[in-house]
Amino acid sequence: MQRALADSGVRKSDIDGYMCAGGGMGRETAVDMAEYLQIQHRFIDGTMTGGSTFEFYVQHAAAAIKDGLCDTILVTYGSDLLSLQGRMLGTRGFLVEGQRVGGPMQYEAPYGNVLVGAYAMAAQRHMYEYGTTSEQLAEIAVAVRGHAKLNPNALYREPITVEDVLASRMIADPLHKLDCCVISDGGGALIMTTAERARDLAKAPVYVLGAGGSQTHWNIGQMPDFTRTSAELAGREAFGRAGVTPADIDTIQFYDSFTITVLLLLEDLGFCAKGEGGPFVEGGTLQLGGRLPLNTDGGGLSSCHPGMRGIFLLIEAARQLRGEANEAQVADAKLALACGSGGWLSCMGAVVLGNEAP
Amino acid sequence: MNMNGRPLPQPDNVSAPFWAAAAEGKVLFQECPECGHRQFYPRAMCTDCAAETEWREASGRGTVHTFTVIRQNWAEPFRGELPYVVAMVELEEGVKMMSNISDCAADDVHIGMPVEAYGERVEDGLGVLFWRPGKAHRG
Ligand SMILES: [Zn+2]
Numbered sequence: 001m002q003r004a005l006a007d008s009g010v011r012k013s014d015i016d017g018y019m020c021a022g023g024g025m026g027r028e029t030a031v032d033m034a035e036y037l038q039i040q041h042r043f044i045d046g047t048m049t050g051g052s053t054f055e056f057y058v059q060h061a062a063a064a065i066k067d068g069l070c071d072t073i074l075v076t077y078g079s080d081l082l083s084l085q086g087r088m089l090g091t092r093g094f095l096v097e098g099q100r101v102g103g104p105m106q107y108e109a110p111y112g113n114v115l116v117g118a119y120a121m122a123a124q125r126h127m128y129e130y131g132t133t134s135e136q137l138a139e140i141a142v143a144v145r146g147h148a149k150l151n152p153n154a155l156y157r158e159p160i161t162v163e164d165v166l167a168s169r170m171i172a173d174p175l176h177k178l179d180c181c182v183i184s185d186g187g188g189a190l191i192m193t194t195a196e197r198a199r200d201l202a203k204a205p206v207y208v209l210g211a212g213g214s215q216t217h218w219n220i221g222q223m224p225d226f227t228r229t230s231a232e233l234a235g236r237e238a239f240g241r242a243g244v245t246p247a248d249i250d251t252i253q254f255y256d257s258f259t260i261t262v263l264l265l266l267e268d269l270g271f272c273a274k275g276e277g278g279p280f281v282e283g284g285t286l287q288l289g290g291r292l293p294l295n296t297d298g299g300g301l302s303s304c305h306p307g308m309r310g311i312f313l314l315i316e317a318a319r320q321l322r323g324e325a326n327e328a329q330v331a332d333a334k335l336a337l338a339c340g341s342g343g344w345l346s347c348m349g350a351v352v353l354g355n356e357a358p
Numbered sequence: 359m360n361m362n363g364r365p366l367p368q369p370d371n372v373s374a375p376f377w378a379a380a381a382e383g384k385v386l387f388q389e390c391p392e393c394g395h396r397q398f399y400p401r402a403m404c405t406d407c408a409a410e411t412e413w414r415e416a417s418g419r420g421t422v423h424t425f426t427v428i429r430q431n432w433a434e435p436f437r438g439e440l441p442y443v444v445a446m447v448e449l450e451e452g453v454k455m456m457s458n459i460s461d462c463a464a465d466d467v468h469i470g471m472p473v474e475a476y477g478e479r480v481e482d483g484l485g486v487l488f489w490r491p492g493k494a495h496r497g
Contacts, residue, residue, distance in 0.1 A: 092432040095365040106367035107399045108456050110486045112428060112436035113444040120426035121446060128424070128469045172444075173427040221399070221446065221456040226424050 001037060001076055004189035009202030010072060015191070017043040017064060017073035021053040021308065033076060043070035050342025051255050052213065054190075054310035055234075055349025059211035061192045071193055078187035079306035089183055089307065090116045091171060104219050116180055116258070118220035118344040120172035123260040125226035127174060130275035134174055136282060137259040138165035140294070141178050141301050143286035144256060148298025150288075150327040155182050156302045179259040181300035181309075188311040190318070195357060206318045206353050209244065209335075212237025213349035220344035227275075231268035231339060231348035238337075239270070242352035246271045249352075250333040251320050252292055253313035255341035256299040262286075265339050269350065288328060296320060296328040310340035314351065321355040359460050359478050359488045363435030366480060372400050374483065375413055381485030383477035385416040387453045398453035416451050418475040419492055423448040427464045443467045447475075447489050461490035 005012055018041040020030040028036070030046030043064050049056050054075060061073045081089060091114045095101060101109035126132045142162055148154035160178060168177040198205035214230035214237070217223045239245060246269060254265050263277040271292065272280040286294035295301070297316040300309050317336035319325045339350045369377045379386045388411035389396045390404035396414075397405055404411050425445035431437055443459040445467065457475075459467050474492030477485040 088432055091430040095433065097363040097365070097434045099365045100368040101365050102368040102370060104399060106369075106373060109365040109367065111444055111456055111458050112364070112431055112433075112439065112442065113456065114428060114431050116430075117426045117428050117444050121424040121444070124426060124469065125424035169429075170427075171430050173429070175426075221454070226446070 001074060001189045004074070004191050007203060008191050010191050010193065014072045015039055015041070015074045017041055017061065017070035019045045019057045019061065019073060019075045021046060021048040021077070037076070039074065041070070043073070049213070049215070049347035049349065051257065051308045051310045052340030052342035052347050052349035053308055054314055055211065055338060055340040055351050056213040056347070058192070058208055058314065058351045059213050059349065062208050062211060065192065065194055071197065073192045074189065075192070075311065076187070076189045077308065077311045079308070080185045081307045082183050082185045086183075090114060090180055104222070108219060108221050113220070114172065115344070116172040116175055119258040119260050120175045121220065122223070122226045122264065122345055123174050123258070126260065126263070129227055130278065132263070132278040134166055134176070135162050136278035137179055137263060138162040139281045140256065140259040140262045140286060141165050143284070144295045144299040144301040146287055147293070147296045147328055148302035151298045151303055154298035154303035155184055175258055175260070181257050181305040182302065184304040184306050186304045186306035186309070188315050190311065190314055204322055204355065206321045206355060207358055208351060209354045209358055210238040210240065210242030210352040211350065212241070213347065215347045218343050218346050223345060227264070229264050229268050229341070229345050229348055231265050231350060234348045234350040235269035235339070238350035238352050242354075244335060244352060249292070249335050249337045251296060251317070251330045251336050252294050253296070253317045253336060253338045254294060255310060255313065255339065256295055256301045257305070257341060259301070261341050261345065262294065264345065265341065265348070268348075269337070269339060288330065293330050296325055296330065308342070310342070310349070313338035313340060314353070317353050321353055359458065360435070360439070361478050361480060361486065364486070366486070367484065369484060372402050376400050377485065378483045379415070380477045380487045381479040381483065383475070383485070385418050385449065385475045385487060386413050387416055387449065387451060388412065389414045396451060396453050398455050414451070416449050420447045420449040420473055420475070420489065422459065422467060422469055422471045422473060423454055424469060425459065425467050427467070445489070447473055455487075457487055457489050459489050
């Protein structure tokens with residue numbers, strides 16, 4: 001919050017709206033945090049859609065500000081996931097031995113699935129239906145690692161190759177260790193206000209041109225089609241409101257929990273046809289200098305993943321649109337698309353951002 | 359299938375018939391008498407039209423819709439079972455459910471593989487369904 005205030009030139013006393021999905025994986029809630037930070041809000045939102053929460057917040061905040069429910073909204077996120085439980089998020093889960101489980105999880109709990117396994121089942125089905133290969137998925141990890149090399153704060157910065165990804169340990173077939181995101185601590189904050197107010201602040205504003213969010217399921221066993229996500233609907237909404245198409249986008253900041261997540265988002269958001277994500281990512285498409293640079297901060301695959309990294313997608317998109325990305329700068333970036341994925345490919349939130357007033 | 363230490367369902371008033379049937383090796387799903395919609399997991403109403411649903415017994419035959427081989431899980435008891443298959447099984451009747459595929463090598467499991475259900479009885483009113491390779495069913 002300190003750095004977001006300093007960066008924007010907004011005074012803390014100007015904040016009259018607050019959004020927070022809780023710390024870690026949903027511990028301290030919005031009201032806990034509003035108390036801790038002493039936010040005098042007249043609008044509050046604690047929606048929790050997993051990693052895409054923050055893209056949903058942009059949609060909600062834009063509507064609230066437009067409707068005059070508040071003028072200046074603070075969004076915060078902080079997590080000590082790594083310190084708290086080590087690298088257990090993907091391959092341990094939350095259930096304990098012999099536990100009795102109610103609710104929708106009662107139909108999955110006995111079978112020992114893990115978070116990686118959920119995405120692996122989507123990858124497996126995509127390979128079966130469309131012939132997507134592990135080499136193609138690896139291209140995504142390679143592109144993101146190339147960008148992590150340019151970020152001094154990234155966890156893993158040594159370049160990797162497609163062969164390295166394929167040679168890394170299999171965690172849940174067909175996903176290798178290097179198809180999976182890292183586990184870290186981390187946090188971020190962003191501030192949204194009216195375009196009018198933003199014009200007088202410390203930095204050139206980044207405009208929300210369109211936002212959309214949707215959901216197909218929550219638990220992976222309920223995913224209607226393992227090769228299609230709600231990003232189809234979220235993207236249609238975001239692009240429609242922005243009045244732009246995928247072809248107009250200069251850089252994408254996508255939730256890269258796993259390589260397959262990015263591949264599905266590319267297809268569902270319309271950057272290529274369903275099933276053609278594999279060939280699309282070949283040949284450096286997603287690398288700096290390529291057609292569509294992805295996760296220029298090193299993403300979740302190489303830089304940081306504290307559990308719900310959707311806020312970093314928005315922050316990196318804003319850096320790109322302000323020309324503040326240093327070595328990772330996409331030349332002449334005018335339009336960025338941030339797309340978060342929450343849960344088990346469940347809740348998708350897409351936001352089109354631009355550096356010119358709509 | 360070794361049941362020791364597995365997290366187990368806590369049946370509720372909607373799911374109790376399903377788990378009780380599983381203890382007898384039977385697979386139940388819900389069908390809507392109003393609109394014909396079939397659903398799993400069981401709910402208090404039809405997700406298409408909100409009418410009350412009825413239980414149907416499935417044939418117990420299905421195919422692997424998708425799957426993964428879990429090779430890392432730090433949680434007991436699964437840590438001792440590695441590697442094992444987690445799959446989405448598509449029942450002959452159309453609904454899908456998560457389970458494990460047993461009685462074959464993990465590397466032999468493939469999408470489209472015919473499987474048949476069996477139940478592991480835990481206690482009165484509670485069994486857990488698993489699937490093993492089965493004969494191809496007529497379409
Ligand atoms: Zn119905």
